[in-house]
Amino acid sequence: MTSHWPQPDFLARAPRRPAVAWLWLAAALVVAALVADDWIGAHRDLAEQQQRLARALQRLPAAAARPRPPAAGASAADADAIRAARAVVDRVAHPWDQILANIEAETPGGLQWLALDHDADDPAVRLEGNAVDVAAVLHFVDNLADHPGWSEVVLGRLRSAEGREADAAAPGWHFELRAAVDAPRIAQARPTGER
Amino acid sequence: MSRWPTSAAALRAQVVATRTGVTRAWAGVRGRLPRHVAYLHAQGVASWLAGGGAAEHADSFAAWCAAHAGADVRLRIAGEFVHGVAVDAGLQLRDARAVRQYALQQLTHYHGPQAAAWPLAAWADGAQCGACGLHGVDLAAMCVEAAAHGVRVLAATPAWSTALATVAAAVPELRGAGRRALLLVEGSAATWLVVTDGRLVTLRQRFLDAPQADAVARLLATLATEGEPLAGLPVVAGWGLAAPAALPADIAMVFGALDGPGAMADCLRDSPEQRA
Numbered sequence: 208m209t210s211h212w213p214q215p216d217f218l219a220r221a222p223r224r225p226a227v228a229w230l231w232l233a234a235a236l237v238v239a240a241l242v243a244d245d246w247i248g249a250h251r252d253l254a255e256q257q258q259r260l261a262r263a264l265q266r267l268p269a270a271a272a273r274p275r276p277p278a279a280g281a282s283a284a285d286a287d288a289i290r291a292a293r294a295v296v297d298r299v300a301h302p303w304d305q306i307l308a309n310i311e312a313e314t315p316g317g318l319q320w321l322a323l324d325h326d327a328d329d330p331a332v333r334l335e336g337n338a339v340d341v342a343a344v345l346h347f348v349d350n351l352a353d354h355p356g357w358s359e360v361v362l363g364r365l366r367s368a369e370g371r372e373a374d375a376a377a378p379g380w381h382f383e384l385r386a387a388v389d390a391p392r393i394a395q396a397r398p399t400g401e402r
Numbered sequence: 403m404s405r406w407p408t409s410a411a412a413l414r415a416q417v418v419a420t421r422t423g424v425t426r427a428w429a430g431v432r433g434r435l436p437r438h439v440a441y442l443h444a445q446g447v448a449s450w451l452a453g454g455g456a457a458e459h460a461d462s463f464a465a466w467c468a469a470h471a472g473a474d475v476r477l478r479i480a481g482e483f484v485h486g487v488a489v490d491a492g493l494q495l496r497d498a499r500a501v502r503q504y505a506l507q508q509l510t511h512y513h514g515p516q517a518a519a520w521p522l523a524a525w526a527d528g529a530q531c532g533a534c535g536l537h538g539v540d541l542a543a544m545c546v547e548a549a550a551h552g553v554r555v556l557a558a559t560p561a562w563s564t565a566l567a568t569v570a571a572a573v574p575e576l577r578g579a580g581r582r583a584l585l586l587v588e589g590s591a592a593t594w595l596v597v598t599d600g601r602l603v604t605l606r607q608r609f610l611d612a613p614q615a616d617a618v619a620r621l622l623a624t625l626a627t628e629g630e631p632l633a634g635l636p637v638v639a640g641w642g643l644a645a646p647a648a649l650p651a652d653i654a655m656v657f658g659a660l661d662g663p664g665a666m667a668d669c670l671r672d673s674p675e676q677r678a
Contacts, residue, residue, distance in 0.1 A: 212567040213602060215523030217479070217536050217558040
């Protein structure tokens with residue numbers, strides 16, 4: 208019996224999609240799921256990194272205020288160069304003018320300065336000079352010790368000028384005094400110091 | 403035929419369908435779901451219980467649904483509601499979708515924009531394929547109507563397809579080698595089905611001058627001049643002629659009687675869908 212005779216049906220739905228189309232759809236869905244998973248992971252990583260960055264930025268001002276030690280990786284030559292540069296800066300920043308101004312302000316008449324020994328990296332100061340009388344020298348020592356930053360101002364040697372020196376135009380006493388200066392304190396005293 | 407185009411009616415139909423769904427499912431499980439075959443024609447509906455039984459008649463499909471609530475039904479559509487679309491084999495349309503697309507173009511070209519809404523049915527028999535458009539019947543509204551009564555429409559096929567399967571099974575000459583033909587007469591409508599080597603190749607629709615035997619004879623004479631000669635006598639089957647047909651035996655083989663309802667039941671009652 209032949210059963211192949213066509214049976215068109217007005218209720219027939221649209222022809223079904225071929226199996227290949229379903230395969231393609233399934234494959235596309237799998238790929239889409241993988242990509243979505245990848246994207247979600249990347250998104251989570253990004254959020255995490257941003258949080259870490261925000262935390263680091265919050266800590267940053269305190270860390271930046273602290274002076275940084277030389278980098279551990281820096282070579283010895285770099286460290287030497289840095290040290291030398293610091294020394295130069297310190298020398299330049301040393302309050303030479305203030306120290307000399309202090310000495311000059313307290314120098315009485317009849318007192319001649321012969322030598323001043325001082326170095327920026329050494330607080331010791333040595334002064335040498337001639338004076339007509341001892342009282343002026345002692346007065347100078349007392350006054351200089353009253354200036355801020357000056358300490359241990361002591362008269363080292365005092366002897367009467369003799370020999371060739373005695374023949375000079377300014378006879379009297381030859382003296383030597385020592386003191387210690389605190390450079391930062393002298394520099395701080397500059398606004399109110401005597402110029 | 404009454405129409406239920408409003409959404410409220412559709413909603414109510416849905417509610418009724420849901421309510422009757424459980425009952426239907428239970429009946430289906432117990433094998434007690436009545437299955438019907440209904441022939442939809444201009445004067446109403448003729449129906450048979452699947453597997454035998456006397457014909458029943460209803461004035462409209464709505465009335466039929468009301469009388470057969472909860473039943474399954476396979477619809478056979480009369481030729482007067484069907485427009486056949488010939489598809490040339492040279493077009494090489496690949497699948498049913500392409501056939502439907504082509505049929506839509508043809509129908510809208512010849513019958514205007516309203517044809518775009520006609521339900522389509524594509525068929526294929528070997529390399530030959532074709533399509534039919536349904537006009538004059540609102541199939542969607544019928545389905546809504548059926549659902550409102552719990553009636554499930556399993557299929558809606560043109561009557562010629564069932565008749566062809568039935569007559570070809572009963573008349574071996576139609577399946578023979580060469581070019582054979584079946585003329586299906588449904589009152590004034592006639593469908594000319596050409597079968598070559600057991601395959602349907604051509605579907606033509608004609609109208610009789612009058613539902614009488616001499617009109618059938620004239621139509622056969624006209625059709626004989628179209629196309630190549632047949633390998634055997636054409637077979638004539640159908641119903642709806644005004645008087646008992648007395649076709650000359652040398653122009654056609656007559657399957658059953660062309661005037662009474664007997665041939666209608668013989669041609670349409672069996673379900674080739676189920677046989678296949």
